[in-house]
Structure formats: C-alpha cells, structure tokens
Amino acid sequence: MAPTAQHGQEVRQRLLAAAAELIPERGWTAVSTRVLADRAGVTPSVVHYHFSSIQDVLAEAAVTAMSQVLAATDELFTAAITPEAGVDAMLASVEQYDGTDPMSLLFTETYLAATRDEQLRERIATLVTDFRTRVTDWLTIHQVAEPAATAAVLAATIDGLLLHRSLVPESPALTTVLRRLVR
Template sequence: MAARHPEDVGMKAAKTPRRAVAAADRTRQPTEVRRRLIVEAAVPLIAERGYQSVGVRDVAAAAGVSAGTVTYHFDSVQEILSEAMVLHIERYYAALSEAADKASGGSEALRLLIDALFTEDTDRHWRMWFDYWSAGDRDQDPERAFARGQAKRYEDWHSQIRGLVERGVAEGEFVCADPVGFTVRFAALSDGLALQWLRQAPPLTTEDARRHLYRLVETELGTGR
C-alpha cells in the first residue's frame, strides 16, 4: 500500500504551524465563510466514501481550494467531519422539527419522526451518523473537544425525542411514567435498526424498521384516551 501524505490522515502525528493565507484570499472571503465552504464540500465526500477514506487533498479538490488552505483552517479531517456532521444534522432535522411543531399532537409528531428516520434517501444520514460515532473512539485531542461535541449531538437528539413524548403525555395521548427511559430505548432501537438496515444483515426494509419503532411506541406509551 502506498504511503499516504501526512495531511491525508485523520489526525496529524504532530501539529505543525498553519500556513499563511494569501492576502487576496483573505480579502475575498472571511475566515468563517471559507471554513463553511470547505465543510460544505466535505459533506458529500464523507457521506459517499466514509470519513476514513477522505483526505485533505480530496476535500481541497472538492472545495476548489489548495490543500494548504484546508490545513490553514482545520487541524485535521476529523475536525472537518465534526463540523460537517453538525451542518448535516442542522439541515436534516430543520424541516422535521418544523413539521413536528405543526403536528396535531405528540402522537403525530412522533410518527413523523419515525417516518423521517427511515426512507429510501436516509442512508446518507445514517452512514454519516455512524462514521461520526466511530470517529469519537479515535479522538486524540487531549481536550476531547470532538467527544464533547459528539455528546452534545446525542443530548440534542434525546431531548427532541423526550420532548415529543412529554407533549403526548400532556395532551393525553400517551401514558408514560418514565420519558427519559423510553427515550434511551427509542434511540438505541433506532440506531440498531439503522445499522441493520444499512448492512442488510439480516435484510430489513424501511417499512419493517418503521414498524418496529411503531410497536415500541404502542407497547410503551399506550394511549391516554
């Protein structure tokens, strides 16, 4: 196997000084805009190839910038992955959250959530989610910034599920004495079903994945009416 360039690995062996950016580049776009453009370009690459198969040169080519520009703004591909995942999650859940807010009740909102988790187009979301998940195990940052960001994503995800359950309880649709416990089981089941769905071992359809989650809701939440 050919040796990889140092800038193409997920984490650098030793942190090196960032390279200077040309004055023309600095005046064209603010730092935050340039970082956003790089992350935007990285999202489809990571989704299609997987985090470990994407290097700085790949991201630079997709963003239309030099590898030096990428390494100036980011210390590693892992840092890009972290921001790319945040961007992806914001987009993925934005429309869903808006739809849930307009739902007639907690029951309908939870159904919309389940339906959105498993469609013919959500494989990209789940591949990125599991890539992001496993990347936390390789976090070499002594400050554990990546791991903290990952924990925040899970906290937000759990909060969204719990909020829908509590809404259903308040509106008399659900009976649940332990929304936190239900949330843990719902999130764990959805993760497990998604992994099986992606690998198809054993085979699992989107309809069956949804059905298992519907059954969990029916069994544990019942109805208050």
C-alpha cells in the same frame, strides 16, 4: 461583511460541503487534506488556514449535517398533535434514508470515528442529549409515562433502524410497537 471576509466564509463553507460529501464516499479515514482541497477547489494550505486539522473539518462537517437532520426530525415530531402521530412523524422523517445513502453513511462513519476521538464523541453525545431532552419535554407535555426513558428508547430505535436498514428489511410491525410505547 468585507469582501475578503465574505470570500473566506465562502471558502470555509465549500470545505465543509466537500467534507460532508467525501465522508460517505470514501470513509472518514480516507479523506486527506489533498483530497478535500481538490474537491473544494482550493490548495491544501487553505484547508489548514481555515481549520487546525483535517479531523477538525471532518468533525465540523459531520456534526453540522447531523444537527440539521436532527432539527428536521425534531420539527416534524414536535408539530404532531398526539404521541402516536409523533412516532409516525419521527419514522416518516427517516424514510428517505435507506442505510446506504450518503447521509446514513455519514452518520455511520461519524459514529465510528467518535469511538476513537473523544472530542467528536462529546459533540455527538451533546446532539443526542439535546434531541432526547426536546423529545422528553414534548412527551411530558403529552403525559407519556416515563418521558425521559421513552425519549431515549425512541432516539436509540431511530438510530438502530437507520443502521439496520442497509442490512435487513424493516419489520412492518415497527410503527405499531413504537406507537404502543408512547400510549
């Protein structure tokens, strides 16, 4: 890669990293071009050189971060030997998120922004659908009844759990209930 192309990629990555930090810190709507540029160490015009709008950079940063979290969860889940172990792995993959940590806040802010941005909603829906499909395929291999519906419930439960963690303590029976779901 030519030095100028490499530099451009580095700047773009700094903008995405800064956006991923700012979304949970300030909230989606409080991230301006100037704030993003300051955090990334560039001028505001550089933001618009790399992205058509502030919404585009925020969406790209959020969807990338969400994809990475889902990929890590997927990797742990599909490495499990039994459906019950898969549930345990899925729950373990989200233990690090307490509902108030930056990644939980990024998910929450992004979901809220998606209610007002059709393109963002579609991108997140694609992530969710792809994740559910992979879980469905894994559940099918392990002969779990109604694998597509079970995958949808598991995915929604994990999302709900993350949203609720900042509000109320987790039920100790959650693991038992979800394990029963996949038996």
